[in-house]
Amino acid sequence: MYKLILEKTAYTPSQLSGLDLPQIALAGRSNVGKSSLINTLGGRKNLAKTSSTPGKTRSVNFYLVEPVKFHLVDLPGYGYARCSMAEREKWGLLIQKFLEDNSLLKAVVLLLDSRLEPQVLDLDLAQYVRTLNLDLIPVLTKADKCKQKKIEHIRKTWTQILGLTDPLVVFSSKTGLGKDQLWERIIQKVAG
Numbered sequence: 001m002y003k004l005i006l007e008k009t010a011y012t013p014s015q016l017s018g019l020d021l022p023q024i025a026l027a028g029r030s031n032v033g034k035s036s037l038i039n040t041l042g043g044r045k046n047l048a049k050t051s052s053t054p055g056k057t058r059s060v061n062f063y064l065v066e067p068v069k070f071h072l073v074d075l076p077g078y079g080y081a082r083c084s085m086a087e088r089e090k091w092g093l094l095i096q097k098f099l100e101d102n103s104l105l106k107a108v109v110l111l112l113d114s115r116l117e118p119q120v121l122d123l124d125l126a127q128y129v130r131t132l133n134l135d136l137i138p139v140l141t142k143a144d145k146c147k148q149k150k151i152e153h154i155r156k157t158w159t160q161i162l163g164l165t166d167p168l169v170v171f172s173s174k175t176g177l178g179k180d181q182l183w184e185r186i187i188q189k190v191a192g
């Protein structure tokens, strides 16, 4: 139904400029499934590069969504330990520059691993996004790897912690679970 086309890749803050369409970003810890989610939403396996080794995505990638005309933005994951301090700082600055003072950004899809209890890094990011007055769309990833009971538990926990009114989207890139619901939420934010 929607088509995704990689339109721009930014490795430095200065490369983030020059765009004018609304944006929806995907944020979350390294390896949580951001790039896989892009592939599932786009209906193609190799749109975004994925890897079982954390730290795969190192640039900010802008995917044009047709026919609606906005950008889905795949961000590098945070909390990736196996790289130098300098490199981590560089990514941090790039993400910070992207999120702050970005009037095109309509919402941040926050990816959370359905198998894990809330992690400090996730809470920090949720807090940070909120202090920037950005809308959050929380998504529980890798639902195919998690028992229904556990998913319900973690869904309740996050709803409480974040004080959510809408239910969290339960998602699996493997089975496509939650794909239509997530598209709906994203389009709502772009239109609103």
Ligand code: GTP
Pocket (backbone or CB within 6 Å): 028, 029, 030, 031, 032, 033, 034, 035, 036, 037, 049, 050, 051, 052, 053, 054, 055, 056, 057, 058, 075, 076, 077, 078, 141, 142, 143, 144, 145, 171, 172, 173, 174, 175
């Ligand atoms: P970085 O680019 O390092 O920030 O990671 P990422 O968040 O983009 O994660 P990526 O999409 O590369 O996925 C990491 C690993 O998790 C890969 O081995 C994926 O195949 C796997 N994975 C992602 N989503 C799912 C899912 O819904 N179900 C299952 N079973 N595996 C998944």
Ligand code: MG
Pocket (backbone or CB within 6 Å): 034, 035, 036, 049, 050, 056, 057, 075, 076, 077
């Ligand atoms: Mg990635």
